[in-house]
Amino acid sequence: MEQPKIPHHLPHVHFQDIYDKDEPFINHCTISSCTIGRVEMDRIAFSQVVFKKVIFDDVSFKNIELTDVIFENCDLSNADFMEGIIHRVVFKESKMIGINLSEASLRNVHFDSCMLNLSWYGYGRLRQVMFDHCILRNTDYYECKLNKVGFNECDINEVNFSGTPLKGIDISSSTFDSITVSLEDLEGCVVSAEQAIGFAGMLGLKVKR
Template sequence: MKAARRPEVRLPPLEPHDGGPLEPDGDYDGLDIRAADFSGQDGVGARFMDCALTDCVLDGTSLPRARLLDTVLGGVRGVGTDLAEAGLRDVELTDARLGGTQLHGAVLERVHVRGGKIDYLNLRRARLKDVVFESCVLVEPDFGGARLERVEFVDCALKGADFSAAELADVDLRGAMPLEIARGLDRLSGAAISTAQLLDLAPALAAEVGLRVLP
């Protein structure tokens, strides 16, 4: 089991954000963005590099195909944030409160999600490499058709996860408590679980293969 490589984000001295709205294909470099409300704004294709976004509101924010590079997001919150086909590399996300975030088709590399709660995270057909979910709650995350390589769940609640048609390599699920898999039990090849988790999943695994357990 190969361990995930965590991001090492070292931000340079940052300039305060001018408070302006997001712009399509906007270029945001070396900015300290605090308590900004980007609800409903369109930032399709925007690029954030060496930025810190703190306590920002992302309700319905449109950021498909955006790129987040060497960037830290702290305490962001929002429902329906659209990051479809976005690229995240060397990103730290802490204490987020998000719901219905769209990351389908996205590419995540060296991303650390720590703390907070994310409901209905859509990662269908996404590619995750060197991603760590730590001390957070994921409710009904959708990894359908995604490719996960060197992904770790550390002290993380994973509820109702969907791994349908996913491909896993060096995925460490041992730190997921609870570990609840709604679909895709047959796709767990390439993952590691603990003995206790195996016992918890035994009834679902038996049903998956059509095995009857009789007294």
């Protein structure tokens, strides 16, 4: 996985000072300890930007472009990044409940210790994406294309994988009581022995221990 390409020293700026609807491109800066609230813009772009302790309140950035960006200890709950293009981005220890990433394209993206309950990825394309120690309860991956996507020690209870092939996807270290997935889409998925027993129940099998 490629990491964000960000210089060691970035100038600190205030979002309100650089935000311009007529020139929706923000690059080479750090934005920290603030609230970005009630902003709606189509096709805004961020490149080589670090967000630290930023709250995104009622934000709609459809078709957003994120390249070489880090979000650290941010709150992106219910943010709308639908149809976004997200490349070489890290979300670290951030709250992202209900974030809308449906129809988005994610590549080389690392979610590290994030709370992602009720997030949306429907019809998205995820390539080289890692969910690492994340809470993903009730997350929706409806008809996604997953390629080299990892779920490392995540809570994936009640996740919806309907219409999403899981061939080559490793969920063996993650925990769940139930998930929504068809047997056809489960083919080739890497699971633990305990999980395999649970899936056997979907086939009506009774496994002796």
